[in-house]
Amino acid sequence: MSLNRLFLILIFFNGTINSQxxxxxxxGEKIDFLVSFGIFxxxxxxxxxxxxxxxxxxxxTFKIDVNGRTTxxxxxxxxxxxxxxxxxxxxxxxxxKFYRYLAEGKYRKNEILNFQxxxxxxxxxxxxxxxxxxxxxxxxxxEDDIQKIVRSYFMNxxxxxxxxxxxxxxxxxxxxxxxxxxxxxxxxxxxxQMKFIRKEEIDSKIGRFNSIVLSPLIPEKNKLxxxxxAVKFWITDDEKKIPxxxxxxxxxxxxxxEIDDYSNVK
Numbered sequence: 385m386s387l388n389r390l391f392l393i394l395i396f397f398n399g400t401i402n403s404q405x406x407x408x409x410x411x412g413e414k415i416d417f418l419v420s421f422g423i424f425x426x427x428x429x430x431x432x433x434x435x436x437x438x439x440x441x442x443x444x445t446f447k448i449d450v451n452g453r454t455t456x457x458x459x460x461x462x463x464x465x466x467x468x469x470x471x472x473x474x475x476x477x478x479x480x481k482f483y484r485y486l487a488e489g490k491y492r493k494n495e496i497l498n499f500q501x502x503x504x505x506x507x508x509x510x511x512x513x514x515x516x517x518x519x520x521x522x523x524x525x526x527e528d529d530i531q532k533i534v535r536s537y538f539m540n541x542x543x544x545x546x547x548x549x550x551x552x553x554x555x556x557x558x559x560x561x562x563x564x565x566x567x568x569x570x571x572x573x574x575x576x577q578m579k580f581i582r583k584e585e586i587d588s589k590i591g592r593f594n595s596i597v598l599s600p601l602i603p604e605k606n607k608l609x610x611x612x613x614a615v616k617f618w619i620t621d622d623e624k625k626i627p628x629x630x631x632x633x634x635x636x637x638x639x640x641x642e643i644d645d646y647s648n649v650k
Contacts, residue, residue, distance in 0.1 A: 410446060410547065415627065415644040422637045427454045427464065429641070431543070439576050440480040441501050442493055445471040463489045468539040477548035478567060478597050482540035485516065497537055506533060541567065550625035554596050572597065577601045579613070586618055588628050589644055594621040596626060624649050
C-alpha cells in the first residue's frame with residue numbers, strides 16, 4: 385500500500401470535544417521524522433513552518449511545508465521526492481491554499497489549489513511537470529467533487545488538521561471525546577473526526593514526554609484494519625503540542641512515523 389493510500393484513509397473518519405482553541409505559535413519551527421514499515425526504514429520527512437505570514441483570501445495565514453523522500457531499498461525501487469504545502473488561516477486553522485510538487489519514480493505532478501471566497505468551487509492551477517510554469521486552470525465543485533479533491537490533496541488536509549489539533553486545549557478531555565475537524569462541516573457527504581484515547585508517557589528519540597493519544601474514526605467497512613483504534617498518533621501534552629509519532633497497525637504490517645529531531649518549536 386502506498387503512503388498516499390494510508391493518509392487518504394486517515395482523512396475519512398467520521399467529530400466533538402469541547403476544548404477551546406489556545407494560542408499556539410508555530411512560525412519558524414522545523415520537525416524531522418523517520419518513516420518505517422515493519423523492520424524496514426522507508427523514508428524521511430520534514431515539516432517546516434515559514435517565519436513570515438502570508439495574506440491569502442484577505443486572511444493572515446501560516447505556510448507549512450512537508451518534504452518527504454524515500455531512503456534505503458525503497459529509494460532504489462521507488463524513489464520519491466515530494467513537497468506538499470498548505471496555507472492555513474492563523475485564527476481558525478482552516479486551509480486557504482494548497483500546493484503539491486510530486487516526483488515519484490518517473491511520475492511528476494505539480495499543482496496549486498486555491499480555495500475561493502464565497503464560492504462552491506475550488507480553482508486548480510495546472511503546472512508544467514518539469515518547469516512548474518503555469519499551463520491552465522480547472523475548477524472542481526466542492527460538493528460534487530469532494531472525494532476527488534480530498535484524494536488528490538490528502539497530505540495537505542492532514543497538514544492543516546494537525547495544525548488545528550495542536551491548537552486545542554485537552555485538559556478536560558475524556559476517553560471517547562470526539563474532535564470535529566471543521567473543514568467539511570457544511571458538506572453533506574463527509575465529516576472528519578478524531579477520538580481522544582488517553583494521556584500517557586512515551587519515549588521518543590528526543591526524550592520522554594507526557595503525551596496526548598488521538599485516533600481517527602475509521603469506517604467500519606475497511607480491508608486494511610481489523611481492530612478499533614488501529615491508527616493512533618501522539619502529541620506532547622504541553623503548550624508545544626509536538627507531534628511525536630503516528631502508528632498504523634494494518635493487516636499486512638505496521639507503518640510508523642516517529643520524530644527524529646526538531647528546532648524552533650515554541
